[in-house]
Amino acid sequence: EDQVTQSPEALRLQEGESSSLNCSYTVSGLRGLFWYRQDPGKGPEFLFTLYSAGEEKEKERLKATLTKKESFLHITAPKPEDSATYLCAVPANQAGTALIFGKGTTLSVSS
Amino acid sequence: EADIYQTPRYLVIGTGKKITLECSQTMGHDKMYWYQQDPGMELHLIHYSYGVNSTEKGDLSSESTVSRIRTEHFPLTLESARPSHTSQYLCASSDGGVLPYEQYFGPGTRLTVT
Numbered sequence: 001e002d003q004v005t006q007s008p009e010a011l012r013l014q015e016g017e018s019s020s021l022n023c024s025y026t027v028s029g030l031r032g033l034f035w036y037r038q039d040p041g042k043g044p045e046f047l048f049t050l051y052s053a054g055e056e057k058e059k060e061r062l063k064a065t066l067t068k069k070e071s072f073l074h075i076t077a078p079k080p081e082d083s084a085t086y087l088c089a090v091p092a093n094q095a096g097t098a099l100i101f102g103k104g105t106t107l108s109v110s111s
Numbered sequence: 112e113a114d115i116y117q118t119p120r121y122l123v124i125g126t127g128k129k130i131t132l133e134c135s136q137t138m139g140h141d142k143m144y145w146y147q148q149d150p151g152m153e154l155h156l157i158h159y160s161y162g163v164n165s166t167e168k169g170d171l172s173s174e175s176t177v178s179r180i181r182t183e184h185f186p187l188t189l190e191s192a193r194p195s196h197t198s199q200y201l202c203a204s205s206d207g208g209v210l211p212y213e214q215y216f217g218p219g220t221r222l223t224v225t
Contacts, residue, residue: 043216091211101154
């Protein structure tokens with residue numbers, strides 16, 4: 001069964017303290033991996049798409065990387081405004097382009 | 112500005128009522144999706160559409176129904192609301208052909224059935 005697992009479930013950082021979030025998947029024949037940010041009470045906001053192992057994407061303090069079994073979201077020198085839940089998703093084979101989501105990592109950055 | 116809209120944002124309704132959650136997008140996307148999300152849990156796909164007059168059920172069983180008569184509009188209907196339907200409902204749309212493309216989400220509808 002296709003599955004996406006994210007770790008840790010929650011992460012508390014001090015402002016400026018860099019760290020990484022993990023997303024592992026068991027989908028056969030990966031056709032893309034997506035990272036989203038979700039603020040409380042809002043819809044997910046698209047961050048990155050990665051299509052092949054070795055690919056990297058960057059946006060401000062965030063950098064996403066992809067291997068054959070997992071993806072990492074690296075957060076460099078985070079600020080309080082980076083606090084949110086970060087979601088990872090992969091396409092479900094049977095449903096074409098619809099996505100399977102992980103439960104997310106809730107990041108809290110304190111000043 | 113191209114965007115995706117959902118109304119209402121919040122809805123509190125009694126058991127047995129019929130409700131329709133609206134979703135519209137101005138991005139010209141062919142593909143649209145409905146997800147359900149409970150607090151602290153992952154999003155689950157309940158319906159999707161790849162174009163006008165095309166609708167399919169997702170991996171999460173749902174008593175809701177959808178229609179796609181216009182490209183930009185993808186409403187979700189519950190004929191008889193129950194407390195078990197209480198949840199957050201998120202609509203999304205995407206572009207692209209065979210390859211999966213990023214999905215853009217609306218702000219969601221928080222439904223509470225009493």
